[in-house]
Every structure is written in structure tokens, then in C-alpha cells.
Amino acid sequence: MNAKTDPADPPAATRAVLLRAAGQVFADVGFRAATVREICQRAGANVAAVNYHFRDKETLYLEVLRSAMATANVRYPFTREADAAAPPEQQLRGFIGNLLALIFDDGEHAWLGRLVAREMIEPSHALDLMIAERIRPMANQLRCLIRKIVGETCDDETMRLCALSIVSQCLFYNHCRSVVTRLFPEQKLKLTPAAVPSLADHITGFSLAALRDIARTSQRTKSAPAVRRHSLKAILRKPRSHRAKSSSALPV
Amino acid sequence: MNAKTDPADPPAATRAVLLRAAGQVFADVGFRAATVREICQRAGANVAAVNYHFRDKETLYLEVLRSAMATANVRYPFTREADAAAPPEQQLRGFIGNLLALIFDDGEHAWLGRLVAREMIEPSHALDLMIAERIRPMANQLRCLIRKIVGETCDDETMRLCALSIVSQCLFYNHCRSVVTRLFPEQKLKLTPAAVPSLADHITGFSLAALRDIARTSQRTKSAPAVRRHSLKAILRKPRSHRAKSSSALPV
């Protein structure tokens, strides 16, 4: 139980144990509610260990997120050399499955997704680090994938919105897991790692259908790509009494 | 400044002022990090006011969420009598726009969305109340809308996944707003109420394209609706060397 009593005790091992324990506690209750006493107790270390190995609680938090990003980048790399030659649709499937695999991790790194979710709702300086080190590279790769799928005629703004639509379907299970499990308690849709393949299939199919539709309409209105929104108007053309004056005039 | 000095002071007005102040503070820093001293200071009340009008800090939190749900249901009703006769596509556009309007509210009730986001990643007893009073009715209405759009041949599980795909694109801006603004700082995509119409147009168009595709494939495989996933396989059929043995064997 005590870190000192561990016979195979490499130097500065308590530092690593503290990092893991802190990651779990921070993910469980958040930065403010987490106490260094509980972190040290889980790590089997003294209360003063945090202030000795790290300067203070906040520095410990930053180090936790820094190491967490490094862990995510090696355990769940968002791109693979081997898939570079695969068709973009299959790469998109890999991208989505990889994102879901991190979110549904129920093993040693299950706390990672929860910690990221907290940081997004209540950003600290660590969020800039996360964005620079992982989120922005992921966004860039996703943009390249979408560009290959929708072609060159699609405007950048639409592409950006599509990228957000795709990742949102994945991150949803990271931020709203509690609601989904309560909304469908008896369902087959168990939010476990086993659900990743079928979920990835759905999100990929859902998104590819939308992307292919956008690719069609953007090719059709190639000369005036900014007015692609008219296609939505066409969809919403109604066979009944209410006639919308413009899409923006629809009930909001 | 002081609640007592307010001339037009109806009885139990401090209670209402406390509720509003508490909602903002809880949304800003979360339940644990929020202090009754700050809440009372913002409300212009004494420190003991919370324990007098409400029993304790936790009861105050529950009352805040209860009144917040009531506010959301009157300010952002997820369904309107007037739209009942409109085509389902237009109703879906209204549903999405309504959800986004709440999320992008930057007025008096801007704290509402943030409070809900916190409750989802760290659920308390209040989450059950939220689900029963608002989320489940919303989910039911969305299911009815999707059913009208995709037809009767689509299986329930696919429909559920589609509903989650649609709401996820909206809630994304509630949970990941900090990331989006940092990722595209100079962009036209400002996350303000003014962005709601165009964003709702995109999400509606994106989702309708996917739903219509699913409606087509589910009609085609009407006799065996459970194997709709094969359509994704067809999409992923690749012209190069790597041949996927099954969709689940794709890189995860």
C-alpha cells in the first residue's frame, strides 16, 4: 500500500503513481473538487508528495493533461501510415472508429475522455495545449479526408461545418453518455467498447450519405457555390398550406 | 444594491434573486466550486439567506435546475401547436433551430446551457428530473419526426441512432464551444444567436440527406431490415489493395 514499502521501487516512481491517481480523481470530480489528500491516498503517498514532486495542485493538473495527451497520441493515433493508401471513405471509417475507441475505453485510460470533456466545458490553460497537440492535427486530417470525398467544388465553410457534424456525432457519446444510458436503460445500445464497430458503421454511413449529397449539390451549383443553401429550401418545399418566406423565417 | 433597500420589494423577492444568481454561479464554476458567499453577494443578500430561503446549498441547486427546466420549456418549447400540420422536414428544421437557439442564447438565460452541460458530465439527482421533464419528451417528438421521414420500413435501432446523430450535431456547440472558437478564431462562424439560422440550415440539410439515404436502403432491404449495414460495406468497397474482411475489421 505504501509507495516506500514497494521493493521494486525505481526512483521517482511516486511521481508516476501520482500522475495516474490524479488523472482519475480529476476526471471523477473535476479540478476544484479534487483534493490532494484523496489523490495522495489513492497513490499511496504522503500528503506532501504533490507539493514535493510537482510544485502545487495546478501544476500537477497541467502535467496530468500533458501526459494524457501524449498517452492519447500513442494509444489512439488519429492517423496511420498503413491507411494512407486506402480510399478516403475507409480512412474516415478508421478516423471515426478510433475516436469512438478512446471515448468508450473502459480500461486503464477510461478517465481520459472524461477529463477532456471537463476541460472543454471549463477551459484552463491546458485546453490550448490540447488543441495544439491533438485537436488541431485531427481537424486538419479530417478536413483532408472530407475534401477527398466531397471534391474541390465544395466551399470551405461548408466543409468546416461537415467536419464538425462528423466529430460531433462521436463526441456526443463522450459528453452525453449519462443521458443516453438513462434514456435507453434496457437497450441493446450498451455504451461499451464492444459497441464501437456498429456505432462507427452508423456514423460513417450517416455522414457519407450526407457528404455525397453535398458533393452532388455543390457540383450542380458549381458556378455559385455560396447559394447551396437553396437545396435545403427545395427539400423543405412543402405540399401543404404553410409556405416559408425564407429558410431563416422558419420557426426558431 | 441591497435587497432590503429595494422600494418595490415584494415578499420573497430575495428568493427569486438568489435563484438567478445561483444559476449563473453554478453554471460558471460548477456546484462544488460555487460558494454560497459569492451567490449571496451577487444577489445582494446576506450569507445566511441561502440557508433561510432554501435549506442548504444542495437544495438550492436542485431548485435552480427545476426552475431552469421550467424556463426552458416556456422560452424554448420543443414543439409548437402551429407546426403540427407542417411537413416533417420543416418540423425537423424547427426542432433543430429551437435547440440551437437555447444553446446560443447570450442573454439572461445564457447560463442555462452551460448548467445542463455540467450536469451531463457529472450527473446528480437533478439529471433524472431534467430527463423526465424535458429530454425524454424531446426524444419522443424527434422519433416521431424521423419516423415520418424515413418511413415504416426502418428498424427502431437505426432510428434511435439517427436521432442521436441529429441532436449530437446541435449539442456539440453546447459542449465544445470553447474548442470551436479556439480552433477557428478568425472565422465567420461566430457562435452567436445570429449564427443559428445558417447553422440550423446546415444541420437540417446534412441530416435530411442521411435520412433520405437510409429511407432508400431500408426500403430496398425491406425483407431483411437488420442487414442494412451492408450498404456501408458497399460504400467502403475500395479500388486498391487493402480488402476489408468485414466492417468490424476496419482500423479502430
Add this chain to the structure above:
DNA sequence: TGACATGTCAAACAAACGTTTGAAACAGTC
């Protein structure tokens, strides 16, 4: 062995926390 650096430990620190207390202010009724 002695000196030194590195970790660990129990104990204590001041500050901030939610909550309680008893007096005071207020409004309405007789």
C-alpha cells in the same frame, strides 16, 4: 564513518468553506 542529496513522513499552518446563532428590523393584527 561522515557528509550530502533525495524522498518520505506526521504534524501543523492560515485561509476558505457551509452552516448556525441570536439579535435586530419589519409588517400586519389586536
Add this chain to the structure above:
DNA sequence: GACTGTTTCAAACGTTTGTTTGACATGTCA
């Protein structure tokens, strides 16, 4: 005015917080 119930107030309560302290244990090199 005297009485009653409601609301507000400054002050204090005990607890928990992050952090510091000085002693102690351990390993290393001369």
C-alpha cells in the same frame, strides 16, 4: 403600544482545503 410571525443581519461555529515545516529514512560518494 403590545404582540406575532417573517426576514435580514453580523458574527461565529466546526470542518476541510492547499500548502509548509522540520524531523527522519535512505542511498551514494569520499
